[in-house]
Amino acid sequence: MDKLRIAVVGAGLIGQRHIEMIKASRLCVLSAIVDPSTGAVAYAKMQGVPIYTSLDALFEHTKPAGVILATPNQMHVEQGMACIAAGVPALVEKPVAHSLEAGLALQAATEASGVKMMVGHHRQHGSVMAKAVEVIQSGALGRVVAIVGTMLIYKAETEGYFDGAYTWRREPGAGPVMINMIHEIGNLRALAGDITEVHAFASNGTRGFAVEDTAVMNFRFASGALGTFALSDTAATDRNWEHTSGEDVFRYAKAHTESDDCYLVSGTWGTLAVPTMRLQRYLKDEDRSWHKALQKSQIKPDVINPLAAQIEHFCDVIRGTCEPRVTVRDGVQNLRVVDAILQSARTGQSVKIAG
Ligand SMILES: NC(=O)c1ccc[n+]([C@@H]2O[C@H](COP(=O)([O-])OP(=O)(O)OC[C@H]3O[C@@H](n4cnc5c(N)ncnc54)[C@H](O)[C@@H]3O)[C@@H](O)[C@H]2O)c1
Known part of the structure; x- marks a missing residue:
């Protein structure tokens, strides 16, 4: 061919x-x-x-x-x-x-x-997300009730990322909500379905650009699950997908350690930490109690280059x-959520999202 x-x-x-x-x-x-x-x-x-x-x-x-x-x-x-x-x-x-x-x-x-x-x-083409989605869809977590996530990373201002030909990254239409959070929205929707409402705070207090450098967000999913997420591109930590997933698309410093996660997906029978894929869950209905020990396992897939x-x-x-x-329709649905985040941060109001 x-x-x-x-x-x-x-x-x-x-x-x-x-x-x-x-x-x-x-x-x-x-x-x-x-x-x-x-x-x-x-x-x-x-x-x-x-x-x-x-x-x-x-x-x-x-x-x-x-x-x-x-x-x-x-x-x-x-x-x-x-x-x-x-x-x-x-x-x-x-x-x-x-x-x-x-x-x-x-x-x-x-x-x-x-x-x-x-x-x-x-x-969405990688093995880490595919495995997380498979575990959730298998019912191992029961009904998903809450997701906690972080996209906390430190983009150095000294490496030219925001300067010269790259000043577009400081301007409306860019910023870490548009550039980075949109990836997280794609992941959150794959893990827990459509997002129907958002409430967000954003701050440009550290870099002082026209766009935010930090945001916190609460999400309501169509399923009834709730999520909370912290985003910053001026936070000195590796609690983010790029550093923890092992996909290393951008050849960042190999900060990946086996013990770091950026998402916790919690359901009525169990909880999955992503990307380490540590799973803890109850196996029998009679064991489902905060007084009983959860069974622990780990199901990490081989990481491929997405x-x-x-x-x-x-x-x-x-x-x-x-x-x-x-599809473009999927991309637009992710954009709708991002648009709602920015609108909520601007107005201080919760924003409902059309499907
Ligand atoms: N999938 C990912 O993980 C990922 C990662 C980084 C960036 N992105 C996205 O990719 C896009 C580019 O980001 P980047 O960080 O590579 O930006 P960049 O500024 O490093 O590169 C953009 C390139 O486009 C060129 N360019 C400017 N105007 C052009 C025109 N009219 N026609 C053709 N080329 C033109 C610039 O000269 C530059 O080389 C953005 O939309 C960004 O959100 C995606």
Whole structure:
């Protein structure tokens, strides 16, 4: 089978990781890079592929089998629309859009066109989330009643992450709720179903950017379960998915230790700590008492690289052998929750979320 030709739009932090995954894949090859920055010229030369300064210029020259949109959030919808107009399947990085309104426009255009489009919530392609979902769906926890989670991480201001070409990360449409919490929302919805109401506090008191650096959030799920979550990109700890899951997509310092978790999913029969997958539960109804010992076990899966699995899935989607696991509609539903978080933080009111 011929390898699919994939172009990457935006050769920055995540774009370069996608390029590594494409180059390692049996199913596809890198066909071109689209990036207007001067640094990208040398990078494309190193990769041995042509470079274009805009998506329009790429499409004027050639139509690849698929494109990956790894550009700043504020460009996703405009570029997604260009892919639809060109009839080229796309993997759009998360968040699917910089605003709910823009996301809904992309959802409508995608569904009307039939052009294949998926959203880069890559954790949904990993073995850690798959195992956690399997345990919960097996009924081992009984009815899920509460989830506690953290996305606490320290992004250094001294490493250029917020400066120069990257100041978009300080602006509305970005910020850790949009950039990071959206991944957590994808996970929370996979673990416990749809979120119907949010109450949040946010603060920019440490960095002083236009966007928050810290937020705390309470969630109500459609199932009746409740959740609480702390997020900060200026908190010095490894209590976050990137450091604890072992997926190590961004090759952070190997801070992973076998004993750290970032989620606790608790039900009427048992509790699962994620990602260590330590499970404690009652085995018999007559043992279900706070006076009785819980049975303990651990069911950790082999960790795979979810970005690599996502690329393989994208190739299958392009070939038409499966439907996107994370559709634009899913991405928009995650965005709805994030939008509600920001609205609640702004107004001080709880916000209900439409389905
Ligand atoms: N899946 C993940 O875990 C993950 C991780 C990081 C970032 N992201 C998402 O990926 C996107 C990019 O984030 P990043 O951190 O890699 O950003 P980045 O700033 O490091 O890279 C963005 C790249 O896009 C290029 N660019 C700017 N305008 C462009 C245009 N009009 N056409 C083509 N290229 C253009 C920039 O020159 C830069 O190289 C964001 O939406 C972000 O939320 C996802």
